[in-house]
Amino acid sequence: MRRIIYLLFLSILFACTEEETPSAQIDGNYTGVFIRTHPQAKFAPANVTLQLQGGRFSGTSARQNYPAICEGSYTSFEDKILFEESCIWTADFDWSYILSGSFDYTITNEEITFTRKTGDFTDHYYLKKE
Helix, strand or coil, X not given: CHHHHHHHHHHHHHHCCCCCCHHHHHCEEEEEEEEEEECCECCCCEEXXXXXXXXXXXXXXXXXXXXXXXXXXXXXXXXXXXXXXXXXXXXXXXXXXXXXXXXXXXXXXXXXXXXXXXXXXXXXXXXXXX
């Protein structure tokens, strides 16, 4: 009887395959651009880098605090990603530029796009995996 239970357990164990989590699908090093859009204003793009690995992120922007990227954690589910920033920021800039909060995202081949709408403003990160 023990042998049957043991064989049953092994067959179930080998039959189950570990599915890739949504976070694992987006892990990688990315480069690209950030741009904020508004129906009545023009914003310049900024070159950015972003590293996503195992629920942690870090990154940089070529322009100071546009966007403001430091480091923190992220979680993703289906087509949403939530960034939780862990850095301390000064009060001398618009904190809506901090990479924090919930974004919609899409993945196409080696490219990922994060989008967040706040009022009339929309933030876009267009990134390509290195």
